[in-house]
Amino acid sequence: MRIENGSMVTLKYSVSSEDGELIDPGEEPMVYLHGDLEGLFPKLQSVLAGKALNETVTATLSAEDAFGPYDRSLVRVEHAGRFGFDVEVGTQLEGADDQGQSMVFVVREIDGDRVTLDANHPLAGLALVFTCTVTAIRPAS
Incomplete structure (x- = not known):
């Protein structure tokens, strides 16, 4: 099975800054509904679309695609x-x-x-590097 809209996806992940500083080690798995643009950054969802179980991807999201520019x-x-x-x-x-x-x-x-x-998000203005491994995919119920 591959990730598509309507899939419940579980990821093992970490988030770093562009210079390699670990921001979130992802100690708990991330679970999201693929295609629900409220649950996970749309740009990251587009990178994960079509991926299969145990695939690993690394994606760099600009500040605009993550938590937005610093305001x-x-x-x-x-x-x-x-x-x-x-x-x-x-x-x-x-x-x-x-x-x-x-x-x-x-x-x-x-x-x-x-x-x-x-009132800015603490990560506003930062490009973020996500490393994600797909650990489960199932149809949403």
Whole structure:
């Protein structure tokens, strides 16, 4: 059987940066429905289409094909007193963008009373290298 739309696929995978830094060792297998563009990056699905059991592929996804470009408009600097509690680098805070859309901001930097918040995905702006081995394929039920 080969991977096609409607296949349930299990992958052993790892994700690295273009310079070889391991980002995700893929300790748990990834399971996705092929053709469902919500479950796995469309570009990676296109590379996996037609592959068979035990085949291994390596695919480099541009930032645009992965988590998108880094968006400076998603970075804000706020006064520390605005929060009403102490924040630390790495703290996640829920907030909203200018249109009222709910977002998660991460505290990236604290400089005196200035707190830098960032709502970009941590991997935004990075090209990612996926190494995937197909470990199971079955029709979706």
